[in-house]
Amino acid sequence: KQEVTQIPAALSVPEGENLVLNCSFTDSAIYNLQWFRQDPGKGLTSLLLIQSSQREQTSGRLNASLDKSSGRSTLYIAASQPGDSATYLCAVIPPLVFGKGTRLSVIA
Amino acid sequence: EAQVTQNPRYLITVTGKKLTVTCSQNMNHEYMSWYRQDPGLGLRQIYYSMNVEVTDKGDVPEGYKVSRKEKRNFPLILESPSPNQTSLYFCASSSRTGGITAYEQYFGPGTRLTVT
Numbered sequence: 423k424q425e426v427t428q429i430p431a432a433l434s435v436p437e438g439e440n441l442v443l444n445c446s447f448t449d450s451a452i453y454n455l456q457w458f459r460q461d462p463g464k465g466l467t468s469l470l471l472i473q474s475s476q477r478e479q480t481s482g483r484l485n486a487s488l489d490k491s492s493g494r495s496t497l498y499i500a501a502s503q504p505g506d507s508a509t510y511l512c513a514v515i516p517p518l519v520f521g522k523g524t525r526l527s528v529i530a
Numbered sequence: 531e532a533q534v535t536q537n538p539r540y541l542i543t544v545t546g547k548k549l550t551v552t553c554s555q556n557m558n559h560e561y562m563s564w565y566r567q568d569p570g571l572g573l574r575q576i577y578y579s580m581n582v583e584v585t586d587k588g589d590v591p592e593g594y595k596v597s598r599k600e601k602r603n604f605p606l607i608l609e610s611p612s613p614n615q616t617s618l619y620f621c622a623s624s625s626r627t628g629g630i631t632a633y634e635q636y637f638g639p640g641t642r643l644t645v646t
Contacts, residue, residue, distance in 0.1 A: 454633050465620065466637040511573070515633045518563065518622075522572040 553621030
């Protein structure tokens with residue numbers, strides 16, 4: 423059964439730092455991997471979708487990489503801002519399995 | 531605008547009183563699903579539907595029912611709600627056809643349910 427793990431569970435950084443969030447999965451037979459952002463009590467906002475044939479995707483200050491063979495994905499956030507504070511979730515498909523997320527706090 | 535809508539957004543009810551949470555998507559997606567999110571447990575899938583009239587259980591289906599009579603709608607039914615179903619519920623949809631956006635999940639805004 424696919425299992426998705428996100429480490430660390432929580433992270434606090436000063437504003438302006440570059441940071442990396444990690445996502446690992448046990449079964450490499452995935453179609454794609456999706457990163458989401460969730461603000462407290464709110465819905466999930468899709469950040470990046472990486473197809474299994476791709477190695478990375480970029481959107482603004484965000485860069486997500488995928489290494490299927492090692493069962494790992496990273497989300498790189500450049501020049502972090504207080505507005506980046508949220509919980510970041512990764513999900514692998516199929517089946518749709520979520521990690522428990524990394525709660526990020528960016529301190530001004 | 532492509533979106534998934536859920537109603538109601540907030541609901542407080544009493545044990546045993548049947549309720550329905552609606553979910554609708556305007557993207558002609560084949561796949562729809564329901565999740566609940568609880569502190570420390572993350573997102574867990576309740577039910578999913580691969581297409582009209584095709585539904586299947588997820589990881590935590592007990593106490594819930596679904597139906598998929600139309601492609602755009604996927605309501606979640608709690609026939610006899612109990613306090614342990616107090617949670618934040620999300621509906622999601624995705625396309626299963628080919629292309630770079632296949633399987634990309636779109637989520638509704640969530641429904642916060644409290645059962646007293």
